[in-house]
Amino acid sequence: MAKQLQCDVLVIGAGPAGSRAAMRVASEGLDVILVDCKTRIGERPHCGEFVPYQLFSEFALNRNSIIHRIDNLETRIVHDKSKLEFKTNSVQSNGFLIDRPKFDRNLAVEAATSGALVMSSSRFTGFTDHACVLKSIGDEIAVNAKYIIAADGAHSSVRKKLSLFTEDCTVGYQIEAPIVEPSGSSAIVFLDRDFFGGYGWLFPKRATANVGVGFLPSNGFSPAAALGDFRAMLIRLGLIKPGWIARTSGFIPGLGIRFPVIVDNILFCGDAAGLAHPITGAGIAQAVFSGDIAGKFVAKALKSKDSSTINRYQDVLLERYGGAYGHALSKKKLQLELWKTGDFVELCDQTWISFKGYKKRERNF
Numbered sequence: 508m509a510k511q512l513q514c515d516v517l518v519i520g521a522g523p524a525g526s527r528a529a530m531r532v533a534s535e536g537l538d539v540i541l542v543d544c545k546t547r548i549g550e551r552p553h554c555g556e557f558v559p560y561q562l563f564s565e566f567a568l569n570r571n572s573i574i575h576r577i578d579n580l581e582t583r584i585v586h587d588k589s590k591l592e593f594k595t596n597s598v599q600s601n602g603f604l605i606d607r608p609k610f611d612r613n614l615a616v617e618a619a620t621s622g623a624l625v626m627s628s629s630r631f632t633g634f635t636d637h638a639c640v641l642k643s644i645g646d647e648i649a650v651n652a653k654y655i656i657a658a659d660g661a662h663s664s665v666r667k668k669l670s671l672f673t674e675d676c677t678v679g680y681q682i683e684a685p686i687v688e689p690s691g692s693s694a695i696v697f698l699d700r701d702f703f704g705g706y707g708w709l710f711p712k713r714a715t716a717n718v719g720v721g722f723l724p725s726n727g728f729s730p731a732a733a734l735g736d737f738r739a740m741l742i743r744l745g746l747i748k749p750g751w752i753a754r755t756s757g758f759i760p761g762l763g764i765r766f767p768v769i770v771d772n773i774l775f776c777g778d779a780a781g782l783a784h785p786i787t788g789a790g791i792a793q794a795v796f797s798g799d800i801a802g803k804f805v806a807k808a809l810k811s812k813d814s815s816t817i818n819r820y821q822d823v824l825l826e827r828y829g830g831a832y833g834h835a836l837s838k839k840k841l842q843l844e845l846w847k848t849g850d851f852v853e854l855c856d857q858t859w860i861s862f863k864g865y866k867k868r869e870r871n872f
């Protein structure tokens with residue numbers, strides 16, 4: 508027989524979205540349980556660890572996870588890999604490279620110190636009529652919660668249990684490689700026709716760099732092989748040294764907000780709500796924002812005993828991301844249509860976020 512727990516809010520997933528949501532609700536004095544299937548929250552991260560620098564000030568986050576500033580974003584359109592020929596542009600960038608495990612742990616610790624009961628090694632496995640079922644270190648636990656915040660990532664099992672789609676994902680493969688010139692503050696993005704609907708990246712840390720590729724799976728093209736070729740090219744370019752210190756992979760929702768973001772008493776946030784940017788795949792800032800407001804509206808609904816308050820959650824998400832993501836999606840559709848056959852340089856000019864053509868509206872997409 509399953510153990511029984513009761514709470515005001517069950518938050519599933521202790522990534523940036525879930526931990527921020529749990530902190531928000533718990534700091535209102537409400538009863539919150541935050542669960543994650545990982546044995547140690549924050550590890551292993553599947554992440555390039557690049558965030559916009561206003562993230563820390565907007566949410567008054569602990570800055571001890573910042574490694575260094577990224578002042579410049581260079582984009583190289585791969586023209587001829589064998590001859591190492593590129594078309595390059597460079598723009599100013601206002602970002603930080605962060606230590607993602609530390610960043611996630613900070614948020615989980617904030618949730619715990621605000622009063623949330625945090626349980627690692629605890630996996631959501633499904634629903635009964637009145638409860639969520641968890642597998643937690645050998646125990647089966649049925650949690651009866653008034654609200655559920657589902658922040659369980661791109662391949663959300665809460666979504667799957669509700670038969671909602673999760674098949675919009677890009678795959679990302681990454682290594683941490685020793686860098687040739689340590690402590691650079693320039694991030695480099697490589698747009699390559701081989702990375703369908705995605706790109707390669709080199710984000711410098713101190714003595715290492717996060718080197719990865721992300722794209723939509725197509726025609727059996729192996730992400731591991733693509734990462735191997737990309738790594739070899741960066742070695743030939745004299746940017747990284749052979750060998751790698753860590754390796755990771757993961758999924759990124761690639762087609763914008765996954766509607767509905769509210770189902771009955773369940774609010775989806777972060778990647779589970781499809782909030783990663785459709786062109787860049789960046790999703791950490793959006794996860795913190797959506798967790799923050801999901802927590803805020805759930806706390807309001809509980810305190811006012813007015814369940815309709817949670818409907819504001821979707822409105823606020825749309826106010827913040829609706830316009831930008833609508834535009835990004837039209838660019839993404841153009842990319843997917845023309846990626847394999849169109850003029851690639853022209854396509855990148857029109858659809859990559861740091862080129863001038865990105866601002867132009869698409870009529871037909």
Ligand SMILES: Cc1cc2nc3c(=O)[nH]c(=O)nc-3n(C[C@H](O)[C@H](O)[C@H](O)COP(=O)(O)OP(=O)(O)OC[C@H]3O[C@@H](n4cnc5c(N)ncnc54)[C@H](O)[C@@H]3O)c2cc1C
Pocket residue numbers: 519520521522523524525542543544545549553554555556557558629630631632658659660661663664665678679680681719721755756757758759776777778779783788789790791792794
């Ligand atoms: C290779 C790669 C590189 C990336 N690089 C960047 C980048 O540089 N910058 C950026 O902004 N974004 C990046 N992203 C995207 C970013 O990592 C996500 O957008 C962000 O992590 C979303 O946060 P989240 O809290 O919604 O989900 P997650 O961080 O994925 O957290 C979800 C949590 O839910 C837990 N969980 C899952 N299922 C269950 C379950 N059944 N029960 C309990 N717990 C569960 C997981 O263990 C996890 O801790 C990258 C993604 C990938 C894959």
